[in-house]
Amino acid sequence: MNCEQFVEQVTAFLDGVMDPAAERRFVDHLAECDGCGTYLDQVRATVRTLGDLPPENLPPEARESLLAAFRRTDV
Amino acid sequence: MGLPGDEELVARLRARDEAAFALVLDSWSPGLLRLARSFVSTGESAAEVVQDTWLAVIKGIDGFEGRSSLKTWVFRILVNTAKRRGKREYRTIPASDLGPTVDPAKFGGPGDPFPGHWLELPAPWPGPDQAALDGEVRAQVSAALADLPERQRVVLTLRDVEGYDSAEVCAILEISAANQRVLLHRARAFVRGKLDAYFTDEEVAR
Ligand SMILES: [Zn+2]
Numbered sequence: 001m002n003c004e005q006f007v008e009q010v011t012a013f014l015d016g017v018m019d020p021a022a023e024r025r026f027v028d029h030l031a032e033c034d035g036c037g038t039y040l041d042q043v044r045a046t047v048r049t050l051g052d053l054p055p056e057n058l059p060p061e062a063r064e065s066l067l068a069a070f071r072r073t074d075v
Numbered sequence: 076m077g078l079p080g081d082e083e084l085v086a087r088l089r090a091r092d093e094a095a096f097a098l099v100l101d102s103w104s105p106g107l108l109r110l111a112r113s114f115v116s117t118g119e120s121a122a123e124v125v126q127d128t129w130l131a132v133i134k135g136i137d138g139f140e141g142r143s144s145l146k147t148w149v150f151r152i153l154v155n156t157a158k159r160r161g162k163r164e165y166r167t168i169p170a171s172d173l174g175p176t177v178d179p180a181k182f183g184g185p186g187d188p189f190p191g192h193w194l195e196l197p198a199p200w201p202g203p204d205q206a207a208l209d210g211e212v213r214a215q216v217s218a219a220l221a222d223l224p225e226r227q228r229v230v231l232t233l234r235d236v237e238g239y240d241s242a243e244v245c246a247i248l249e250i251s252a253a254n255q256r257v258l259l260h261r262a263r264a265f266v267r268g269k270l271d272a273y274f275t276d277e278e279v280a281r
Binding site: 002003004005007008010011012015017033034035036038039041042043045046047049050051052053054055056057058059062063065066067069070071073 | 091093096097100101104105106108109112118122125126129130133134175176177179182189190191192193196197198199200212213216217220231235236238241252256259260263264266267270271
């Protein structure tokens with residue numbers, strides 16, 4: 001495996017869906033290549049930042065009208 | 076926040092227990108809004124899509140068959156509601172979604188001593204721990220997310236922003252695991268590239 005192939009396998013690796021032989025080649029490359037180690041760290045940092053984005057809430061009026069709609073529907 | 080299990084939730088919603096509805100409404104609306112935003116451009120129409128979704132949930136809860144989790148069912152209703160607005164189709168990967176995710180010019184060509192290897196190693200990003208990324212970085216990530224092609228943005232939002240696993244995302248979007256992975260991979264590489272450009276430029280500026 002070379003770096004150009006490595007970067008295309010990162011998501012499959014992180015999802016744990018590589019077949020064992022391919023995963024071994026991936027890990028072997030990782031052990032030998034600082035550049036790809038950095039790349040993998042950066043993808044992980046990107047994923048963490050995405051998971052850190054602040055949530056947004058429904059406007060209070062929308063929430064109230066939905067609760068009212070729920071109340072109105074009878075069984 | 077602890078939600079009761081699906082069986083109890085569904086029973087309470089069917090019994091028109093308003094506290095149970097308020098609970099799911101407050102727990103899931105932020106995620107639904109974010110997902111809606113990945114389909115429509117304005118916050119206003121995202122809120123409308125979410126409202127339409129909840130109205131469909133209220134109407135449909137008695138017919139919920141429990142073949143997926145309640146939350147997946149609700150998220151799927153949102154996707155269908157949003158898609159109906161834009162008449163979009165998610166099943167296949169267009170040709171533009173294939174091909175390398177990192178500029179091939181960054182790697183050595185066939186004539187180089189190390190073909191396919193980094194010509195210049197990626198520079199580590201600043202910060203003692205890359206997890207400690209600040210608000211400005213978050214703004215960069217939000218902007219990158221907005222720049223993504225829609226299908227990639229939807230998958231990235233579900234996987235990395237909302238934290239769903241691959242099986243759940245496939246169930247919500249009704250796409251194959253392979254398609255899901257291609258979209259996620261491209262989207263992550265794109266956002267990583269934007270962050271890399273941001274950090275590299277910053278370093279130059281300093
Ligand atoms: Zn490498």
